Amino acid sequence: MKVFIDPPNSLVLFDLVERFxxxxxxxxxxxxxxxxxxxxxxxxxxxxxDDVVRGLKYAGxxxxxxxxxxxxxxxxxIEEADAAIVMDDCPYSFGCVxxxxxxxxxxxxxxxxxxxxxxxxxxEDDAQAVSFVAQTKEFLEGLR
Amino acid sequence: xxxxxxxxxxxxxxxxxxxxIEKAARSVxxxxxxxxxxxxxxxxxxxxxxFTPRSAQLKLMIARAVRLADGKYDAxxxxxTTCFRCAEAALVRNELRRFIQENTRxxxxxxxxxxxxxxxQLLTRMEALVTIVTRKELLSRERQTGITVGLDSGSSxxxxxxxxxxxxxxxxxxxxxxxxxSATTVLENALxxxxxxxxxxxxxxxxGYGRFTLGEHFHAKLVQxxxxxxxxxxxxxxxxxxxxxxxxxxxxxxxxxxxxxxxVPDNFTMGGICAGASGRFLEMTSKRLKxxxxxxxxxxxxxDWRNAxxxxxxxxxxxxxxxxxxxxxxxxxxxxAAACHSVAEQVYEQQLQEIDVRHPIIQVGGTSLISGLxxxxxxxxxxxxxxxxxxxxxxxxxxxxxxxxxx
Amino acid sequence: xxxxxxxxxxxxxxRSMLTPDQLVRMVHAFGEGALVKETxxxxxxxxxxxxxxxxxxxxxxxxxxxxxxxxRAYPCSDxxxxxxxxxxxxxxxxxxxxxxxxAKVQHGLDQVDKGAKYVAPAEKKRIxxxxxxKICEVE
Numbered sequence: 001m002k003v004f005i006d007p008p009n010s011l012v013l014f015d016l017v018e019r020f021x022x023x024x025x026x027x028x029x030x031x032x033x034x035x036x037x038x039x040x041x042x043x044x045x046x047x048x049x050d051d052v053v054r055g056l057k058y059a060g061x062x063x064x065x066x067x068x069x070x071x072x073x074x075x076x077x078i079e080e081a082d083a084a085i086v087m088d089d090c091p092y093s094f095g096c097v098x099x100x101x102x103x104x105x106x107x108x109x110x111x112x113x114x115x116x117x118x119x120x121x122x123x124e125d126d127a128q129a130v131s132f133v134a135q136t137k138e139f140l141e142g143l144r
Numbered sequence: 145x146x147x148x149x150x151x152x153x154x155x156x157x158x159x160x161x162x163x164x165i166e167k168a169a170r171s172v173x174x175x176x177x178x179x180x181x182x183x184x185x186x187x188x189x190x191x192x193x194x195f196t197p198r199s200a201q202l203k204l205m206i207a208r209a210v211r212l213a214d215g216k217y218d219a220x221x222x223x224x225t226t227c228f229r230c231a232e233a234a235l236v237r238n239e240l241r242r243f244i245q246e247n248t249r250x251x252x253x254x255x256x257x258x259x260x261x262x263x264x265q266l267l268t269r270m271e272a273l274v275t276i277v278t279r280k281e282l283l284s285r286e287r288q289t290g291i292t293v294g295l296d297s298g299s300s301x302x303x304x305x306x307x308x309x310x311x312x313x314x315x316x317x318x319x320x321x322x323x324x325x326s327a328t329t330v331l332e333n334a335l336x337x338x339x340x341x342x343x344x345x346x347x348x349x350x351x352g353y354g355r356f357t358l359g360e361h362f363h364a365k366l367v368q369x370x371x372x373x374x375x376x377x378x379x380x381x382x383x384x385x386x387x388x389x390x391x392x393x394x395x396x397x398x399x400x401x402x403x404x405x406x407x408v409p410d411n412f413t414m415g416g417i418c419a420g421a422s423g424r425f426l427e428m429t430s431k432r433l434k435x436x437x438x439x440x441x442x443x444x445x446x447x448d449w450r451n452a453x454x455x456x457x458x459x460x461x462x463x464x465x466x467x468x469x470x471x472x473x474x475x476x477x478x479x480x481a482a483a484c485h486s487v488a489e490q491v492y493e494q495q496l497q498e499i500d501v502r503h504p505i506i507q508v509g510g511t512s513l514i515s516g517l518x519x520x521x522x523x524x525x526x527x528x529x530x531x532x533x534x535x536x537x538x539x540x541x542x543x544x545x546x547x548x549x550x551x
Numbered sequence: 552x553x554x555x556x557x558x559x560x561x562x563x564x565x566r567s568m569l570t571p572d573q574l575v576r577m578v579h580a581f582g583e584g585a586l587v588k589e590t591x592x593x594x595x596x597x598x599x600x601x602x603x604x605x606x607x608x609x610x611x612x613x614x615x616x617x618x619x620x621x622x623r624a625y626p627c628s629d630x631x632x633x634x635x636x637x638x639x640x641x642x643x644x645x646x647x648x649x650x651x652x653x654a655k656v657q658h659g660l661d662q663v664d665k666g667a668k669y670v671a672p673a674e675k676k677r678i679x680x681x682x683x684x685k686i687c688e689v690e
Contacts, residue, residue: 009645134669177637
């Protein structure tokens with residue numbers, strides 16, 4: 001099954017989804033699709049004006065362009081997803097996931113899709129990490 | 145030498161404009177760089193800065209600014225930019241600009257973008273950053289020497305000034321038409337007034353929108369953007385070459401607010417998303433009132449803006465307000481005053497919020513001849529601006545002054 | 552899809568004794584012919600997707616819970632994301648943070664392999680005003 005991960009560029013979530021037998025839907029794949037397109041020359045990410053305009057599907061024109069551009073990248077992944085894992089309260093959320101408004105919207109779009117969504121907490125110690133891994137594994141195995 | 149412009153930003157890549165920013169930088173011989181920070185620097189920097197945004201990219205911006213402030217990263221200038229309409233980013237952008245200015249001597253420019261941004265819109269700003277870094281010595285020039293000419297090809301008017309031994313000896317202006325033809329006319333008239341032959345001119349400096357075309361046509365020794373050139377012209381005309389000042393230049397198409405230290409700009413804002421609040425709006429108002437724009441100021445001085453409601457945020461809505469107000473039978477004097485007040489208000493709300501106003505305030509450019517507008521700026525800022533003589537010739541004077549540096 | 556280029560980032564957990572150098576030599580020893588680039592946290596492997604996945608599975612056979620992977624959007628040494636060109640990219644700080652987290656995740660995976668199950672943490676609730684009042688009165 002296709003599992004959307006949030007943060008959408010997380011190494012840990014990407015690895016666990018694959019490890020437990022599913023296909024992670026990540027920012028990396030969405031960006032790869034763009035950077036490998038040799039017909040577009042808009043470095044570094046080849047995000048184009050058309051992408052940002054497509055973002056209007058998720059947020060109105062009064063919403064900053066950065067939010068619409070991000071949603072244009074993640075929106076289609078959310079639509080494609082069969083399930084999702086969301087890590088709440090990440091201390092790491094730089095770069096791609098740098099905009100809090102976009103992140104709130106991603107969580108909302110997942111909720112609206114009505115697919116199974118697992119919310120996990122960022123593990124602060126070893127005991128919590130065991131719980132986090134076990135919970136993720138149970139969720140992913142239950143998707144089969 | 146490639147000038148390194150440190151970019152502190154949020155949203156540029158996802159707004160599809162990072163390429164445009166880099167293109168603008170490249171075209172003026174600069175390169176965009178990101179100050180290196182590690183994860184552990186970020187929390188500490190945010191704590192030290194004292195503003196904790198929810199968005200992580202803004203935290204990263206803060207950490208990068210702290211790195212610059214601590215002198216741990218080598219850059220020549222700073223470009224701070226975030227999405228238009230993002231409140232959180234707007235707060236961080238302005239406070240970081242202030243932080244950089246308090247802690248470094250690096251020139252800073254801030255900008256809020258939409259996805260429609262094109263490199264050409266950033267060109268003048270980037271060029272100014274590069275000029276400030278590479279032409280420090282030239283910009284510190286305080287006296288004009290020899291016989292030189294300055295040509296300022298603006299969006300509304302074209303101006304020429306002839307200077308000899310630190311004095312203006314000839315000048316002329318005309319509404320802009322064909323760039324070269326307009327400049328040739330004003331140059332000939334200015335030379336006639338000065339009693340000088342073209343062959344006696346030792347150097348020419350060009351500035352304004354048509355600077356490249358004019359530079360090539362007249363074999364100018366100096367071709368430079370209007371931000372730095374106008375600043376020099378303004379402090380020379382106002383005799384404020386030393387110390388600090390704020391220069392307000394309400395132009396025909398965009399407005400500039402520049403802070404200077406010893407005549408050299410260290411922060412500036414220019415234009416904005418909408419060009420509504422500019423000299424063009426006052427021109428449109430005059431036309432509707434069936435008077436010449438040169439009469440608008442005196443008319444406004446006789447009126448009270450409080451009696452007529454007007455908003456020039458957007459020129460279309462502004463004209464709508466104008467039509468409505470006149471339809472209500474308001475006095476022309478009050479309408480003229482309201483138009484001036486509205487432009488001043490927009491300059492205050494859009495430009496002056498992005499810089500820290502320093503004293504004195506020097507108001508220049510063609511619109512500084514509209515007394516009602518100067519009154520309105522003074523009223524809003526609580527301090528009457530200095531309007532130096534020949535204030536509409538700042539660009540041309542700056543061009544003549546700086547080009548003498550090449551003799 | 553299987554023939555498409557895949558660039559995969561291999562990151563070694565800080566709890567592991569494996570070094571990036573050993574990991575790279577191991578990948579080379581598989582003789583799969585992929586492009587391998589050593590990094591400070593592990594390595595990057597690039598090649599057709601099938602091949603990269605085979606390498607991932609082989610690494611997992613020996614270092615099941617010590618090496619973590621995700622795909623990377625950009626090919627190795629792509630100037631659009633090269634650190635030497637601009638300085639660190641925005642996601643760099645995140646990778647640093649995630650690297651530190653891998654030690655805990657490794658431990659979690661080890662324990663789950665041994666049969667550890669998820670136990671929901673006790674829900675934290677705010678005490679009622681009345682209970683709080685009682686505590687205040689006792690104090």
